[in-house]
Amino acid sequence: xxxxxxxxxxxxxxxxxxxxxxxxxxxxxxxxxxxxxxxxxxxxxxxxxxxxxxxxxxxxxxxxxxxxxxxxxxxxxxxxxxxxxxxxxxxxxxxxxxxxxxxxxxxxxxxxxxxxxxxxxxxxxxxxxxxxxxxxxxxxxxxxxxxxxxxxxxxxxxxxxxxxxxxxxxxxxxxxxxxxxxxxx
Numbered sequence: 460x461x462x463x464x465x466x467x468x469x470x471x472x473x474x475x476x477x478x479x480x481x482x483x484x485x486x487x488x489x490x491x492x493x494x495x496x497x498x499x500x501x502x503x504x505x506x507x508x509x510x511x512x513x514x515x516x517x518x519x520x521x522x523x524x525x526x527x528x529x530x531x532x533x534x535x536x537x538x539x540x541x542x543x544x545x546x547x548x549x550x551x552x553x554x555x556x557x558x559x560x561x562x563x564x565x566x567x568x569x570x571x572x573x574x575x576x577x578x579x580x581x582x583x584x585x586x587x588x589x590x591x592x593x594x595x596x597x598x599x600x601x602x603x604x605x606x607x608x609x610x611x612x613x614x615x616x617x618x619x620x621x622x623x624x625x626x627x628x629x630x631x632x633x634x635x636x637x638x639x640x641x642x643x644x
Contacts, residue, residue: 466556498528501616528581546574
C-alpha cells in the first residue's frame with residue numbers, strides 16, 4: 460500500500476457512505492503527525508472563477524470554475540498549480556511535490572509570469588485530525604494510490620474515480636468496474 464504523504468491520492472471506496480466523499484478522489488496536499496489536508500479533484504461547481512476571483516480567470520485551467528475542495532472552510536480557497544518544467548519557484552508558490560504546489564491567491568498574477576503550466580482553484584478542503592485518516596483507511600474507506608498531474612488538471616473529471624482505479628495494479632483495478640448502484644446489477 461502507498462503511504463499517505465503529500466502528492467498521493469485518496470480514492471473513496473464503496474464502503475465510504477459519507478455524502479461529502481462518495482466516489483471522490485482527493486489530492487493530499489499535506490500530511491504529518493498533526494493530520495492530513497487535501498482537496499477533492501472531481502467535484503467542479505457551477506461557479507465561474509471570474510465571478511469570485513476575477514484576477515485569476517485567465518490563469519486557471521479549464522473548466523474555468525471553482526472546484527468543491529471539501530467540506531471544511533468552504534468560504535476559503537486554495538489554488539493548486541503545476542509549474543512549467545523550466546520554471547523556478549515563483550513568488551507565492553509552496554511545493555507539495557516536485558513541480559506541483561500551492562499558489563498564494565494574494566500573489567499578484569503578474570508576478571507569476573510564464574511559470575505556471577496549470578492552475579485549479581478549490582473552495583474549501585478535506586481535513587483529518589491526527590490518526591483520523593489512518594483509522595478510516597484501516598476500516599476500508601479509502602484506497603491510497605499514486606497521483607499524476609493529469610489527475611489534478613483534467614478538463615472533464617467526471618470519470619476520474621474510475622480512471623484512477625483502472626490504472627492500478629492487481630485486484631484494485633477491478634473495483635473500477637463496479638456499478639454505481641450494485642442493487643441494480
